[in-house]
Amino acid sequence: MKNRFSGQLLSLSYKFSLTLIFFFLSLASIAQDYPTTVAKDGEGIYSLLKRHDLSPSEHLNAFIELNKNKLGKNNSLYVGQSYRLPNKAQTTQPVSSGGAIYPIFGKTYEQVKPIDNALQGAIYYLVSGHGGPDPGAVGRYGNHTLCEDEYAYDVTLRLARRLIEHGALVYMITRDENDGIRDASFLKPDKDETCYPKLTIPHNQLKRLRQRKDAVNKLYMKHRGSFQRLVITHVDSRSKGQDIDVFFYHDKRSKTGKKLAGNLQQTFKRKYDTHQPNRGYHGTVSSRNLYVLKYSYPPAVFIELGNINHYRDQQRFIKSNNRQALANWLAEGLLLDFKNNK
Structure with a gap:
């Protein structure tokens, strides 16, 4: 699928627009509930997202925006804290290979x-x-x-x-x-x-x-x-x-x-x-x-x-x-x- 967004280039393999993401997040916060997960000992955002089959480069900013009031220094996670997970449908999907x-x-x-x-x-x-x-x-x-x-x-x-x-x-x-x-x-x-x-x-x-x-x-x-x-x-x-x-x-x-x-x-x-x-x-x-x-x-x-x-x-x-x-x-x-x- 091709991105049509004109925002920043993102790491690893994905690009999406912050403006459009925030727009989606605003709508989603009204229209739906997000799945949640609990951070494990030694886990960071990247490993947490991967554990739930979510690409870090695709979903990182969405995760941070959803949980910005629950993150520590440098966006670290707190063990035992519950975090909301982005919905895959809200961001771009990977192409083959x-x-x-x-x-x-x-x-x-x-x-x-x-x-x-x-x-x-x-x-x-x-x-x-x-x-x-x-x-x-x-x-x-x-x-x-x-x-x-x-x-x-x-x-x-x-x-x-x-x-x-x-x-x-x-x-x-x-x-x-x-x-x-x-x-x-x-x-x-x-x-x-x-x-x-x-x-x-x-x-x-x-x-x-x-x-x-x-x-x-x-x-x-x-x-x-x-x-x-x-x-x-x-x-x-x-x-x-x-x-x-x-x-x-x-x-x-x-x-x-x-x-x-x-x-x-x-x-x-x-x-x-x-x-x-x-x-x-x-x-x-x-x-x-x-x-x-x-x-x-x-x-x-x-x-x-x-x-x-x-x-x-x-x-x-x-x-x-x-x-x-x-x-x-x-x-x-x-x-x-x-x-x-x-």
């Missing part, structure tokens, strides 16, 4: 199957740069125009899909409901991107940044106490003669953000040492006074993926395999960060 459909990824990539639960409990907010009325940096490749917002978004979509495969809960803050993951070399620019949940992106830069910051911070407060990270992706614009490696920035006040950036940088260095040992890797980690880094609640990293005006860097973007490699390496860095902070 343990996957689920995410229309935001497009027809080719919409079915996502879990690989493992390595990122279970982790929450990521993904913001690709610019979008809507602002294409960001613009480069030329022959007769083709390369727009930053399209390539940053495609890499970010691929990253989101990868994180979900590893069990993370992922929110796409910058969204385009009809582009999906694209394998073409030259991505057609458009201006229909929105900001989560479905807000029109303003042209004014400060208003745009504030809109994204507000979306992230509101979600952060909902998940307060959980492991949360913000990942911002951009493409740089420099002279045609300057190629650059992938660079990572953090807010100077955030030790956790600095560690996050360092884990990503270490991953890229290791990857280049393995796959291109004679090339060398010069991407750095440094602090930067950027609005969203400064004012967002979760630890954050700002990533420059390359120079859209340099021929060699352009290969990093126009080849879909390279965009996927960027996403895979970023996901590996985030796996390392999660492991190092558990």
Whole structure:
């Protein structure tokens, strides 16, 4: 069954809209009774849901909403406490082979199957740069125009899909409901991107940044106490003669953000040492006074993926395999960060 909701991407293999869920819950609280269960010793929400044949990634938020006044710190359960269980009919159902459909990824990539639960409990907010009325940096490749917002978004979509495969809960803050993951070399620019949940992106830069910051911070407060990270992706614009490696920035006040950036940088260095040992890797980690880094609640990293005006860097973007490699390496860095902070 396909989801038609436009809300966040959820962990493991499911996507549903918080707004629609809350609507269903409001109706259900009037119209029906919910089954209940008693928490066992050592049991958390995930194991409790699995015990009742309910997918954690599909029913987690519904369970929390139903029992929000009975949960401990970090949504822990109390032994012997009775809890209400979500109704399966109220949320999306799995497709065959343990996957689920995410229309935001497009027809080719919409079915996502879990690989493992390595990122279970982790929450990521993904913001690709610019979008809507602002294409960001613009480069030329022959007769083709390369727009930053399209390539940053495609890499970010691929990253989101990868994180979900590893069990993370992922929110796409910058969204385009009809582009999906694209394998073409030259991505057609458009201006229909929105900001989560479905807000029109303003042209004014400060208003745009504030809109994204507000979306992230509101979600952060909902998940307060959980492991949360913000990942911002951009493409740089420099002279045609300057190629650059992938660079990572953090807010100077955030030790956790600095560690996050360092884990990503270490991953890229290791990857280049393995796959291109004679090339060398010069991407750095440094602090930067950027609005969203400064004012967002979760630890954050700002990533420059390359120079859209340099021929060699352009290969990093126009080849879909390279965009996927960027996403895979970023996901590996985030796996390392999660492991190092558990």
